[in-house]
Amino acid sequence: MSKIFVDACFGKETPYTPVWMMRQAGRYLPEYMEVRAKAGNFLNLCHNPQMACEVTIQPLDIVGVDAAILFSDILVVPNEMGMHLEFVKGEGPIFKDPIKTEADIDALLGGKEAADKLTYVYETIKLLKEKLPEDKALIGFTGAPWTLATYMIEGQGTKTYNICKKLIYSNPELMHKLLAKVTEVVKHYMENQILAGADVVQIFDSWAAALEKNAYFEFSWKYMVEIAEYLKEKYPEIPVIMFPKGIGQYLDDIYGNFDVFGVDWSTPMALAKEKLGDKYVLQGNMEPCRLYSKEKTTACIEKIQEIMGGKRHIFNLGHGILPDVPVENAKHFVNECHRVSKKA
Ligand SMILES: Cc1c2[nH]c(c1CCC(=O)O)Cc1[nH]c(c(CCC(=O)O)c1C)Cc1[nH]c(c(CCC(=O)O)c1C)Cc1[nH]c(c(C)c1CCC(=O)O)C2
Structure with missing residues (x-):
């Protein structure tokens, strides 16, 4: 049976435009909070394939999205x-011993060996393959090497990226060494998820917008394309989605083999269509905060539909759903995407 979401990724005609939401398995769902409480904390939940499988499926049953995204974290x-990770309440993720020197990079486990340690992720995917309805697609994911490196170097989320930028402009070779090492792991990680x-x-390149244009293409996009091209060469039947957040000003320079x-949400859909719509299927891009109003949600969906015309498009938010969005409004978003795009 063909999956409407996979067809849409390849630009094939579908009965309606499929929709999913970034961060769709998460805290706005009381059912998620229940499973997380049982797990004890967020990382335990990521490490437990049964529970991770359960929360991955929740948004399909509750909100009606067309694809499931694997529940895990970048x-x-x-x-x-080899880096010790903690999620501290109210502060987000923390690496206590961030990468500072070449010796720190050398000490990291690399390549397939590191990727093969993520067995709980692959177990979750295998369970999901048994449980998901045949017509629903399963999306695997990774962070882009640059976005991962920001946490590895800063030790936590950052507003200024100043430690990373100091490295980029004072010791670019060291930054490239780290990015190349992460890229090798991610290639195998994605390959293992596909297998x-x-x-x-x-x-996900969530922190793409931290970099000026030249630096972006040199330190991030290049590595994302390397990963995508590795996968497209071996697995052409698996669509690859690139999400570099906040680089609407750089669209003229986007290149590479992906789908x-x-x-x-900060990039106008009409601009993205003009610059990239012939080459790539576009996904997005409602401002997630519109979900606080059903009216504003409908208005935005109608506008996006008018621009895209139901062709070469997948509905999504322009970034993750926030924890205090009413579930009812998320359902409204999904229903409206289906309503406006349904072909007679
Ligand atoms: C930057 C980033 C991270 N993680 C992720 C990104 C890139 C995407 C993006 O930009 O949103 C990706 C991610 N994180 C999570 C998913 C699951 C799948 C999905 O539903 O999209 C995905 C795809 C679960 C999560 N990842 C996290 C949660 C919240 C944890 C909880 O249950 O308390 C979830 C559901 C925690 C997390 N994880 C991360 C941060 C900064 C935080 C804390 C911030 C916050 O609390 O929102 C790192």
């Missing part, structure tokens, strides 16, 4: 490369 990768059963993969370009 930071399990540096964690399995376990992921139907589609997305690369779907994720448009964030």
Whole structure:
């Protein structure tokens, strides 16, 4: 049976435009909070395939999205490369011993060896393949090497990226050494997710907008394309989605072999269509805060539909759903995407 989401990723005609939401398995769902409480904490939940499988499926049953995204986190990768990871309440993720020197990079586990340690992720995918309805796609994912490196170097989330930028402008070779090492792990990580059963993969570059244009293409996009091209060469039937957040000013320079370009909420959809719509299927891009109003949600969905015309498009938010959004409004978003795009 063909999956509407996979068809849409390849730009094929579908009965309606499929929709999913970044961060769709998460804290706005009381059912998620229940499972997380049982797990004890967020990382335990990521490490437990049964529970991770359960929360991955929740948004399909509750909100009605067309694809499931594997429940995990981008930071399990540096964690399995040997960095101690903690999620501190109210502060987010913390690496207590951030990368500072070449010796720190050399000490990290690399390549397939590191990727093979993420067994709980592959177990979750295998369970999901048994449980998901045949017509629903499963999206695997990774963080982009640059976004992962920001946490590995800063030790936590950052507003200024000043330690990373100091490295980029004072010792670019060292930054490239780290990025190249993370890239090798991520290639195998994505490959392992595909072999376990992921139907589609997305690369999240959440902190793309931290870099000026030249630096962005040199320190981030190049590595994302390297990963995408590795996967497309071996697994052409698996769509690759790229999501570099906040780089609407750099669209003229986007290149590479991948299928779907994720448009964030700060980039006008019409601009993305003009610059990239012939080359890539576009995904996005409602401002997630519109979910606080059903009216504003409908208005935005109608506008996006008018621009995209139901062709070469996947509905999504322009970044993750926030924890205090009413579930009812998330359902409204999904229903409206289906309503406006349904073909007679
Ligand atoms: C930057 C980043 C991270 N993680 C991720 C990114 C890139 C995507 C993005 O930009 O949103 C990706 C991610 N994180 C999570 C998913 C699951 C799948 C999904 O539903 O999208 C995905 C795809 C679960 C999560 N990852 C996290 C949660 C919240 C943890 C909890 O349950 O308390 C979830 C559901 C925690 C997390 N994880 C991360 C941070 C900064 C935080 C804390 C911030 C916060 O609390 O929102 C790192």
